Amino acid sequence: EEIEEATLRELRIFLREICAKLARNRTFYIFTKPVDEEVVPDYRDIIKEPMDLETMMTKIDQHEYECAQEFLCDIDLICTNALEYNPDRNPEDKIIRHRACTLRDTAYAYIKAEMDTDFEDKCREIRDRR
Numbered sequence: 149e150e151i152e153e154a155t156l157r158e159l160r161i162f163l164r165e166i167c168a169k170l171a172r173n174r175t176f177y178i179f180t181k182p183v184d185e186e187v188v189p190d191y192r193d194i195i196k197e198p199m200d201l202e203t204m205m206t207k208i209d210q211h212e213y214e215c216a217q218e219f220l221c222d223i224d225l226i227c228t229n230a231l232e233y234n235p236d237r238n239p240e241d242k243i244i245r246h247r248a249c250t251l252r253d254t255a256y257a258y259i260k261a262e263m264d265t266d267f268e269d270k271c272r273e274i275r276d277r278r
C-alpha cells in the first residue's frame with residue numbers, strides 16, 4: 149500500500165547511505181567485494197554463504213531488505229565468515245578478524261545513531277504483515 153512503499157523507499161535510501169559509508173572506509177576494503185576464488189581457492193569449501201558490501205548494495209536495490217535488522221544480519225555474516233575462515237593466531241588472521249569486528253561494531257553504531265527506533269519498528273510491522 150502507498151504509505152508502506154514510501155516507508156520502504158526511505159529505508160532503502162538510509163541503508164544505501166550506511167553501506168556506502170562503510171565501503172568508503174579503507175579499513176573495510178577487503179569486505180567491499182566477494183572473496184576472489186582465484187586468490188583464495190578453498191574459500192567456498194569452507195564458507196557456505198559468502199557476503200560482501202557490494203552484494204549488499206545490490207540487495208538493497210533489489211528490495212531484499214525490509215528492515216535494518218535484516219541488513220545487520222548480512223553485516224554479521226560478513227563478520228562471522230571472516231572469523232571462521234581466518235581463525236589462527238598468526239598476525240594476518242588477527243588483522244582480518246579485528247577488521248571484521250570493527251566493521252560489525254561500526255555498522256551497528258551507524259544504525260543506532262542514525263535510525264529512529266520507531267521507524268525500524270514500522271518497517272518490522274510491514275515485514276511481519278507480508
Ligand SMILES: Cc1noc(C)c1-c1cc(NS(=O)(=O)c2ccccc2)cc(C(=O)O)c1
Nearest residue numbers: 177178179180181182183184187188230233
Ligand atoms: C575478505 C577475506 N576473507 O577471507 C580472506 C582470506 C579474505 C581476503 C581476501 C583477499 N583477496 S580478494 O582478492 O579476495 C579481495 C580483494 C579486495 C577486496 C575483496 C576481496 C585479500 C585479503 C587481505 O587481507 O588482503 C583478505
